[in-house]
Amino acid sequence: MTWHKIADSVEEISFSANAMAEVQVAGKTVCIALGNNEVHACSRKCPHAGGILSDGYLDAVGNIVCPLHRYKFNMQNGRNVTGEGYYLKTFPVEIRKEGVFIGFEEKNLFNW
Numbered sequence: 001m002t003w004h005k006i007a008d009s010v011e012e013i014s015f016s017a018n019a020m021a022e023v024q025v026a027g028k029t030v031c032i033a034l035g036n037n038e039v040h041a042c043s044r045k046c047p048h049a050g051g052i053l054s055d056g057y058l059d060a061v062g063n064i065v066c067p068l069h070r071y072k073f074n075m076q077n078g079r080n081v082t083g084e085g086y087y088l089k090t091f092p093v094e095i096r097k098e099g100v101f102i103g104f105e106e107k108n109l110f111n112w
């Protein structure tokens, strides 16, 4: 796992009204979501048909809802909780004294 700093603090991330944001990190664009005081990260595009997930929102239990066809995904494990059989790539986020960090498995740098 390689950790990359995405911001000095959670407050520094420019979240939309829906508490979503996109950040550039290690040459990739990642979707960031804020829910229940936790920061989550996933691929920018929906695995179904490429919906831009930062245009979606988190539902009451913290699943991300795609803006295109409203499929939902668990932000912990990427499971497609509405049952369509897709899998969303999610990334661990750590909030440390030095800032907010996102973790990529080495192979993800080349694979997504």
Ligand code: FES
Residues within 6 Å of the ligand: 046, 047, 048, 049, 050, 051, 066, 067, 068, 069, 070, 071
């Ligand atoms: S593109 Fe996301 S649900 Fe269809």
